[in-house]
Amino acid sequence: MAPGGGPFGHIETWVFDLDNTLYPADSDLWPKIDHRITEFMIALFGLDGISARALQKYYYQYYGTTLRGLIEDHGVSAVEFLAYVHDIDRSTLVPNPPLAAAIAALPGRKLILTNGSRKHAMLTTEALGLGASFEDIFDIIDAELVPKPELRTYQRFFDKHNVDPETAVMFEDIERNLIVPHQRGMKTVLVTPRPGQTDHREPFEIPGSLALPHVHFVTSDLGGFLAEILAERASASH
Incomplete structure (x- = not known):
């Protein structure tokens, strides 16, 4: 689903999950x-x-x-x-220059919100060529070990980083992790595997339908999706 009508024109904070969101779903x-x-x-x-x-x-x-x-x-x-x-070999990760360029071009703040550790996020984004892309990382320790999709985890994130959910968007591969962001007023984008691509999500994490009230947009190409957002914003500014 492609963005249309400038629904991201008001966004000031871009929030990204890490695993299976910033790297391809078929990554090992x-x-x-x-x-x-x-x-x-x-x-x-x-x-x-x-x-x-x-x-x-x-x-x-x-x-x-x-x-x-x-x-x-x-x-x-x-x-x-x-x-x-998280003591794993990340050498199979391939840098993604188009994604790095798109994230860098987004106006406003860029943050990671992950159920993993800060070190894992840092090492993984570095391997993807995204090491300089984000202002900060909110990890499971910051969440006091309470993971997404718990409401209090998002609230801790909003409070720590002074994020107004009404002017923020969440990119995430697990649809249940978008329920609270939607309720709090965030735009939500579900990042899915491409057709035919290996999907490492658990069966209960794969929705039977993508027509969900808490999922505003769906994409299997995060870099391309962000490029479309940037094009929409550029067009609206002229």
Whole structure:
């Protein structure tokens, strides 16, 4: 769905999720993290791989992140968990100059809001050639370990960075993470895989329909979508 009629003309703050949003859905980065989470749970509980993975996915669906479940039920160290699961090889990430150029050209502030760690976001954006693209990163530690889609996480984000949701937009690959932004007045953009592209989202994260009231726009080409926004804004200014 392409932007039309200048719906982004009032936007002052551009908020981006990280994983499977700023890099392509078929990247092997998220599967690597997912595998590290399973390994962490095998070591923690002494479970076999199948049982560890089943518990991991239960925690993820019920608590929003596996980490939150481990903290709530077992008092696991967030610092230890995040350091382990994000210790991955990012060499398969390919820099995306068009995306970097489009983000750089957006007027206003650019921020990352992620359920991952700040270090993971920094290393990943650097590998993508986006290291200088963002003013700051709001990570799971900033969220006091309460992940999206919880209302209080977004409120902490708005308060910390002095963001007016009425003049902000959220780009995100998980549609349930756009419910609160929509309720608070943000524009919302769901970033999806291209047709035929590998989709690493969990089955429960894939909506049966994209005609959702909290999803204003859908794109499978973030760089192209931002370029269209820039063209709309340039046209409106003449």
